[in-house]
Amino acid sequence: MEERKKNNENLRAIMGSGDQSENEKNISAALDKVAKAHGIDSPTAVALAYVMAKAPNVFPIVGGRKVKNLQDNIKSLDIKLSGEDIEYLESIVNFEPGFPNNFVGPDPHYGEKPGPLVAGVAPMSYVQREKPIGHE
Amino acid sequence: MVIATKFTSNYVGYKKGKGLGSLNASGNHRRSLHVSLRDSLKKLQTDWIDILYVHWWDWTTSVEEVMDSLDAVVKQGKVLYLGISDTPAYIVSAANTYARATGKTQFSIYQGRWNVILRDMEREIIPMARHFGMAIAPWDAIGGGK
Numbered sequence: 001m002e003e004r005k006k007n008n009e010n011l012r013a014i015m016g017s018g019d020q021s022e023n024e025k026n027i028s029a030a031l032d033k034v035a036k037a038h039g040i041d042s043p044t045a046v047a048l049a050y051v052m053a054k055a056p057n058v059f060p061i062v063g064g065r066k067v068k069n070l071q072d073n074i075k076s077l078d079i080k081l082s083g084e085d086i087e088y089l090e091s092i093v094n095f096e097p098g099f100p101n102n103f104v105g106p107d108p109h110y111g112e113k114p115g116p117l118v119a120g121v122a123p124m125s126y127v128q129r130e131k132p133i134g135h136e
Numbered sequence: 137m138v139i140a141t142k143f144t145s146n147y148v149g150y151k152k153g154k155g156l157g158s159l160n161a162s163g164n165h166r167r168s169l170h171v172s173l174r175d176s177l178k179k180l181q182t183d184w185i186d187i188l189y190v191h192w193w194d195w196t197t198s199v200e201e202v203m204d205s206l207d208a209v210v211k212q213g214k215v216l217y218l219g220i221s222d223t224p225a226y227i228v229s230a231a232n233t234y235a236r237a238t239g240k241t242q243f244s245i246y247q248g249r250w251n252v253i254l255r256d257m258e259r260e261i262i263p264m265a266r267h268f269g270m271a272i273a274p275w276d277a278i279g280g281g282k
Contacts, residue, residue, distance in 0.1 A: 095255045095258075
C-alpha cells in the first residue's frame with residue numbers, strides 16, 4: 001500500500017472512498033497471510049480463490065491496470081483453499097446470514113451442520129454434494 | 137473466447153439525454169432488448185452473443201415478458217445463453233421456474249457483487265444458483281483491490 005501511495009497509484013474510488021477502511025485493511029492482512037501459507041505473494045489471488053472455493057461454477061470478473069495484476073489473477077487458479085483457510089478468512093469481518101438462514105440453518109448437504117430444528121428431531125446424515133473446484 | 141454483453145442500462149443517453157428519448161432504449165422491456173441487441177451485434181461485428189445478461193432489474197417489466205422476449209432471441213440464434221445480474225433471488229427463481237414450465241430458456245448464470253467481506257449473495261443468491269444449476273460471475277471479487 002505504501003508503495004502504491006509513493007507511486008501515486010490511487011485506489012479505486014468509483015464506489016466509496018479512495019482509502020482503505022478498517023475492514024479492508026484487516027482482510028488484506030488476512031489474505032496476505034493465507035497467500036504466504038500457500039507460497040505465493042498475491043493477496044488478490046487468494047481473494048479470487050476464495051469465491052471459487054465457496055460455490056461451484058464461479059467465474060470471477062477481473063480487471064486490472066498492469067500485467068502483474070493479470071498474472072496474479074491467473075495464480076488464483078492454482079490455489080485450493082482448505083476449510084480452515086475459509087474459516088479463518090471469514091472470521092475477520094462479521095457476516096450475519098439473517099432470517100430465515102439463521103433459523104433453519106444452512107443446507108447440510110454442503111458440509112454444514114444441520115440447524116437446530118431438524119437436528120432436534122433425530123441424528124441424520126446427509127449425502128454430501130460436489131465440492132467447488134477451488135476447494136481443497 | 138466467450139462474448140458476453142448486457143442490456144438494460146441507457147446506452148443512448150449520451151446522445152438522447154435524460155427523458156423520453158431514452159426510455160425505449162433502456163429497461164428490461166421487449167423494445168429495449170430488441171434495439172439494444174440489434175446495436176450490440178452491429179458494434180461487436182458478430183451475428184451472435186454467447187451470453188446476454190439482463191443488467192439490473194427495473195421493476196417495470198413482468199417476469200413473463202422478460203422471459204418470453206429473451207427466449208425469442210435465443211430461438212432466433214442471436215443469443216446462445218442467458219444471464220441475469222443485480223436482481224433479487226426471488227425474481228430470478230420465478231423467471232427460471234416460468235421458463236422451465238413453459239419450455240423456454242432459463243438463466244444459466246448470475247452476476248453480482250461478492251467478495252470475502254461483502255457476502256450478502258450467500259444468503260439467497262448462491263443457494264438459488266445451486267438449485268437451478270446456474271454459474272456465478274462475481275463482480276468486485278477483489279474489492280476493487282483494496
